[in-house]
Every structure is written in structure tokens, then in C-alpha cells.
Amino acid sequence: MLTSFPYRSLSSLLVRRTVQYPLWNPVNARTTYSNEFTKNELLRRYNIEQSSTYFDQFRYLRHVKDAPKVPLSFGLLGLVPFAAVPLYMYSTGIYLPDLAFTQLAYSASIISYVGGIRFGALLEESNDWKKYTYSILPSIAAWLALLVPGRWSIVWALACFQGFLYYDVTKPGYPLWFKGLRVLLTTGSCLTLLATLLLSFILPKKEATTKNTKRTM
Template structure:
């Protein structure tokens, strides 16, 4: 028993010996005497350190998991803390928008612009490209309509998940679905333009808490998409 205690004593980390404090009495070079109170305190300290060592990997894993779902530091845009009212009064522009939102939105406009440009350069109407454009417009209108659900569902959102907000978000997808059922591409394009206009009205007028840069981005994107769809319909009427 004395050998086990002696081994624990001389192989105990410095932090543990420090915790034992005055309860450890050294007598000679190789003899160590423990008081009962000091032995109980040592057992508690050993349990405390063992729990800390077991919890440390879990803390590290949780930190890594949180970092996995977070953007890298150089992707985060550092903006000064301003109130919601002040952010609404500030003049918004495309320069204020985050780069991922700006670049992805501009890239999403490419399929709309590509179709009428190719038809105008070739001087030929391609019904396959026109149908692909209408289909892509239907998907985009459904996405813009569903964003209202994502905005209204969080607990701290200024928009409540009531009948008005959730039902209005379904209107653009219904228009998009109806556009795909129409056999006439021109009518389908007009239906998509109506769906995009309704989604823009919701985002700009009915949800004023959106950032200013987002509203500017939505207006520019909707104008480009609607103009591209109408240009395709116009080229069909001219080239056919």
C-alpha cells in the first residue's frame, strides 16, 4: 500500500501536487506521510482533473463543428453595428451587398440574357432555348417566393409566420407552375414576368426590413430577367 501511495506521489503532475498543498509532508528523501484529510482532497482533485481531461476533446470537437458551419474569417464582411432604422435610412447600392450575394445573383442572370442574345446574333428563333429560359424562370420565381418562408420562420424575425406571409410566398410558384403548363412559350414568358413582379412587390413593399442593398439587387435582377423574357417573346414574333 505504501509503495502505491509513493508511486502516485512522485508520478503526480506538478499541478496536482500544488493542489495538495500543505497536506503533503515530506519526511526524509524517500518517505512520504499523508493525512486522511489530504488523501480525500487528493482524490477529489484527481476526479476533477480526470473530468477536465475527458471534457476537453468534446469541447475541441464542438469548436471544430461550429467552425465547419461558419464562413472563413476573410470571407466575413466587417460592418459597424448600426440599428435597423439607420440601416433603412442609408442609401443602398450594389457596393454595399456582400460579395457572395452579388456574384451569385449576377451569375444567375446569365441564362436569361444568353437566350435572346444568341437568337439575335444568329437571326434564328430556337424554341428549345426559349423553353429552357421559361423553365429556368419558373425555378427562379419559385426560389424568390420561397425566400419569404425562410424570412418569416425564425423566432426573432420581424415577419410573423401568419397566413399572409406564408400564403403570399406560394403565389409566385403557382404562377411558375401555370407557365410550364401553357403550350405557348410567349404566354409562359408573360406568366413568369408576372410571377417575378409579384415576388418583387413582396420583397420591396411588404417587407421593409430587408437591407437596402438587397432591395436594389432585387430590383435590378427582376428588370433584367423580365426584359430577357420579353425580348425572347419579341424575337419569336419577329423571326418566325
């Protein structure tokens, strides 16, 4: 059947088919390679952004510079009540259980507030029991911090701060600047709680004046 075609016509047909349907198209090959490279690069960057260990969360601190001024300002001001307690006790040279209890109560309110942020973020997009259950756990943990006796109440507050921070920065839903701000503020609050705990062993202790403080601190 091919012999019925003139040589010139057959050559033209082969050339046209080669142009229209090339067996090897470098442009398509480059496009496929480029798309595959982009996908792998995005996946690599996503994996880098995910915190896999405890210390990996501190990489989010580089995003604090992108935080809006209003939440950054209020967040830093929120550290003042934390820092004021150990600084005052260190300056007076006396460990004051009543004052330490006010720091613990403030810590409980902040821990509960962290859960409120997560709950608010879920209102428009989720009906997941698991996610909503997590959002109320900080409130329960904060309440328990006021019930744990002795210095263990401070230890419990420290564990709550660090545990909820690690969960929040490893899960989607928050912008990077907010994760960095959470790391910064949680680290600052935990350092002040740790300072209060250390002062309870070092400084002479003044007798507590309230019944609740005697039981918890």
C-alpha cells in the same frame, strides 16, 4: 398668513421655487422640440423609403453598392442563362422554341426561389397565415408559367417577376441592399424575357422538337 413671513424670507422662498420649478424652462422646451423634430424627421425618411408607385422601387438601386460580394456575384451570374437565350437566337437569326422553353423553365425556378427566400425569412419570427401563404404563391405561379400555352407563358413569367418584386420591396423584412439587388436582377431577367418575346415575332421560327415545347411555346 403671508404677513407673518418676513419680506426677506418670502423673497428667498419665491426665488428658490422659481429656480427649482421654473414656469418656463428653455432647456426642457428645446429638448421637447428636438424630440418632436427627430420623430418627424424619422417618419419623413421612413415614408420616403416606402415605395408608393411602380417606378419608386428603382430608388433602391442606390443601395446595391452596399451588397456583400458573394450574393452580388451569384446574382449577376444568375443572369447569364437569361441573357444567353436571346443572344444566341439573335446571332443565329432563328427563333428556337426549344431554347426559349429552357429560358422559361429557368424563369420558373427563379420565381419559385423568390418564394423560398420569403419563407425562410419567416421561420424565426412569424406564425402568420397570410405571410406564409404569400411565400408559397411564387411556387404555384412558377408552375402555372409552364402550363400557360403559347407566348402567354412568357407574359405570365414577366408578370410574376414584376408582381412579386413590387410586393417584396414595399414590405419590411429585407435589408435595403437586398431590395436594390432584387430590383437590379429582376429588371435584367425581365429585359431578357422581353427580348425573347420580341424575337418570337421577328425571327423565322424553327419547328419544335418536343411535345411540351410545341404546346407551351
